[in-house]
Amino acid sequence: MSEPILEATDLVKTYKMEDVEVRALRGVSLAVRPGEFVSIMGTSGSGKSTMMNILGCLDRPTSGSYKLAGSEVSKLGRGDLATVRNKVLGFVFQSFNLLARTSAQENVELPMVYAGVGAAERHERAIASLEKVGLGKRLDHTPAQLSGGQQQRVAIARAIVNRPKVILADEPTGNLDSRTSIEIMALFQELGRSGITIVLVTHEPDIAEFTNRVVMMRDGKVLSDVTQTPVDAREALANLKEGE
Amino acid sequence: MNLFSTFRVAVLALLLNKMRSFLTVLGIIIGVGSVIAMVAIGEGAKAEVQRAFDKMGTNLLVIRSGSAQTSGVRGGAGSQPTLLWTDVDAIRKETLYVTKVAPSLRQSVQILGEGKNWTTSAEGTTPEYFEIRNWTFQYGGPFNEQDVSTKAKVAVLGGTVVDNLFGNGADAVGSTVRINNVPFEVIGVLARKGQAATGQDADDVVMVPAGTFAAKVQGGLRQYLGGSIYVGAATPDDTRRAQAEITQLLRARHKLRDDEADDFTVSSLAEAASARQEGTETMTRLLAGIALVSLLVGGIGIMNIMLVSVTERTREIGLRMAIGARPGDILIQFVIEAVVLASVGGLLGVGLGFGVATYLSSEFGWATKIDPQIVALALGSSALVGIGFGLYPAHKASRLDPIQALRYE
Numbered sequence: 001m002s003e004p005i006l007e008a009t010d011l012v013k014t015y016k017m018e019d020v021e022v023r024a025l026r027g028v029s030l031a032v033r034p035g036e037f038v039s040i041m042g043t044s045g046s047g048k049s050t051m052m053n054i055l056g057c058l059d060r061p062t063s064g065s066y067k068l069a070g071s072e073v074s075k076l077g078r079g080d081l082a083t084v085r086n087k088v089l090g091f092v093f094q095s096f097n098l099l100a101r102t103s104a105q106e107n108v109e110l111p112m113v114y115a116g117v118g119a120a121e122r123h124e125r126a127i128a129s130l131e132k133v134g135l136g137k138r139l140d141h142t143p144a145q146l147s148g149g150q151q152q153r154v155a156i157a158r159a160i161v162n163r164p165k166v167i168l169a170d171e172p173t174g175n176l177d178s179r180t181s182i183e184i185m186a187l188f189q190e191l192g193r194s195g196i197t198i199v200l201v202t203h204e205p206d207i208a209e210f211t212n213r214v215v216m217m218r219d220g221k222v223l224s225d226v227t228q229t230p231v232d233a234r235e236a237l238a239n240l241k242e243g244e
Numbered sequence: 245m246n247l248f249s250t251f252r253v254a255v256l257a258l259l260l261n262k263m264r265s266f267l268t269v270l271g272i273i274i275g276v277g278s279v280i281a282m283v284a285i286g287e288g289a290k291a292e293v294q295r296a297f298d299k300m301g302t303n304l305l306v307i308r309s310g311s312a313q314t315s316g317v318r319g320g321a322g323s324q325p326t327l328l329w330t331d332v333d334a335i336r337k338e339t340l341y342v343t344k345v346a347p348s349l350r351q352s353v354q355i356l357g358e359g360k361n362w363t364t365s366a367e368g369t370t371p372e373y374f375e376i377r378n379w380t381f382q383y384g385g386p387f388n389e390q391d392v393s394t395k396a397k398v399a400v401l402g403g404t405v406v407d408n409l410f411g412n413g414a415d416a417v418g419s420t421v422r423i424n425n426v427p428f429e430v431i432g433v434l435a436r437k438g439q440a441a442t443g444q445d446a447d448d449v450v451m452v453p454a455g456t457f458a459a460k461v462q463g464g465l466r467q468y469l470g471g472s473i474y475v476g477a478a479t480p481d482d483t484r485r486a487q488a489e490i491t492q493l494l495r496a497r498h499k500l501r502d503d504e505a506d507d508f509t510v511s512s513l514a515e516a517a518s519a520r521q522e523g524t525e526t527m528t529r530l531l532a533g534i535a536l537v538s539l540l541v542g543g544i545g546i547m548n549i550m551l552v553s554v555t556e557r558t559r560e561i562g563l564r565m566a567i568g569a570r571p572g573d574i575l576i577q578f579v580i581e582a583v584v585l586a587s588v589g590g591l592l593g594v595g596l597g598f599g600v601a602t603y604l605s606s607e608f609g610w611a612t613k614i615d616p617q618i619v620a621l622a623l624g625s626s627a628l629v630g631i632g633f634g635l636y637p638a639h640k641a642s643r644l645d646p647i648q649a650l651r652y653e
Contacts, residue, residue, distance in 0.1 A: 053647050058566060058647050078570070079571060083570070085568050086567065087568070091566050097563045111567040114567065114568040114570075115568065162568075
């Protein structure tokens with residue numbers, strides 16, 4: 001069995017809010033191996049968002065260890081965490097978070113700008129990345145000219161353009177209709193097959209069905225951790241068409 | 245993130261809010277513009293004054309007779325002749341720093357030539373005078389020492405006199421003119437100087453040898469010199485030393501006791517010139533103060549709008565951080581944006597100032613002069629204002645927490 005790409009041990013996160021201590025994580029351990037497609041589920045207040053922020057190197061745990069691609073990142077400073085996010089991780093958000101009035105291609109180029117990639121290579125890789133998500137013909141479109149599903153595809157293209165080891169998706173289908181949601185899940189499954197590790201946060205059980213491991217959280221702890229055979233999103237789409 | 249793409253992002257961000265960006269830098273535009281225009285006018289005036297003094301002759305001292313005092317009523321300088329003809333030679337021989345000395349006797353005369361007449365100022369002097377006063381010749385040349393001692397009836401005409409007697413710009417050399425009915429041969433026509441700094445027409449003059457002047461115009465040689473003495477020195481420093489030297493010499497020659505006041509005045513054009521220069525320098529310092537205040541006000545405007553911009557773009561900042569922007573990247577991005585904003589303001593201000601200066605000089609004939617140093621200074625300080633006032637908003641942006649920023653509505 002291969003070494004975990006993502007290994008969190010006894011994560012504790014405590015927030016101080018006006019004298020009241022909020023314990024968002026109370027000792028969470030999670031190991032994800034390369035190529036796994038994991039969904040983290042839970043109700044609001046379960047700690048799944050805090051977990052996601054720490055896994056995404058946007059926040060640091062109060063205590064516990066977090067190893068990403070073999071190196072400890074839980075004690076890194078702001079600048080070093082930014083570099084880790086840039087080189088090792090890719091983010092997909094519920095609200096897409098594309099720069100308005102900026103073309104799809106330029107949005108996808110952004111992570112490479114901070115990685116110091118030259119202009120010619122940036123263009124080339126951004127185009128390749130957009131082609132991979134099926135938007136090769138919409139390079140010049142701004143977010144306002146794209147549908148929600150297309151915007152999320154641009155965001156995914158942006159997430160994979162720096163060849164990350166892990167993609168973190170925070171409710172990526174939350175703003176999409178069910179059909180588009182399944183299309184996006186199909187895209188994730190495709191990326192998963194190519195070897196990228198994906199961690200997805202959702203509160204929809206239908207969406208978690210497309211992943212091969214479901215981690216259920218409650219009150220800052222892992223409630224269950226079940227490996228499953230995922231539903232093939234392509235087949236689900238085909239069934240959806242027949243049903244219409 | 246390299247500097248070029250940072251600049252590009254900054255320019256694009258500012259172009260998204262063209263009107264707002266323009267209004268933000270309006271303060272800087274007006275401040276820089278008015279300073280550039282005013283300095284252009286000030287420099288132009290300064291150059292004009294300098295030119296005027298250069299025309300009169302620099303390193304020049306004028307010695308006049310003292311004032312007459314009769315029963316407590318004091319006449320003006322020169323009302324009582326105290327300078328002696330022998331003073332001229334004494335100054336020439338007994339001083340170290342004086343290089344040239346010439347008497348200048350003046351009187352209003354009527355001059356006739358080619359059947360026309362004209363009233364002008366006649367000046368009796370010696371050849372050195374032309375060098376002291378920087379006079380050059382359009383036609384012919386000056387009279388010489390021999391003409392002075394033999395009281396030769398030769399004359400040098402100024403351009404205005406020639407115009408009125410012989411027609412515009414005529415070569416009058418060889419003609420005969422009558423000054424107070426005495427015939428003189430014209431041997432030279434002076435190159436034109438135009439208006440003197442005092443507003444008089446410097447070319448409205450006829451010059452004759454001092455001896456001739458005393459004998460034929462003033463009517464008989466006297467012991468006292470009925471006019472002033474012009475003295476030239478080599479450098480401004482020498483001029484100052486010569487002034488002290490002459491004062492000492494003339495006091496001794498006029499046998500003045502220590503408690504007696506000078507019966508003559510020694511005035512220096514350099515002094516007047518430097519007084520004028522000091523005046524313009526005070527003006528320049530005042531303008532610099534105004535510039536500073538306007539840049540400060542403009543800078544506050546920029547800081548204000550940058551703070552608004554940081555708040556508006558909180559989500560964008562959060563996203564940039566999430567995908568790998570380091571705090572330093574965000575800091576530089578916003579500082580550059582402020583610098584671009586301020587520099588564009590400075591640039592437009594320079595354009596405005598240039599336009600106003602050009603308009604003033606073409607419409608009103610004011611002399612203006614754009615100093616490249618002032619332009620560079622204006623642009624440099626605009627950019628500095630951008631850095632100074634952009635730093636706080638940029639710092640604020642770079643310290644944002646990416647999680648909070650991404651959630652910001």
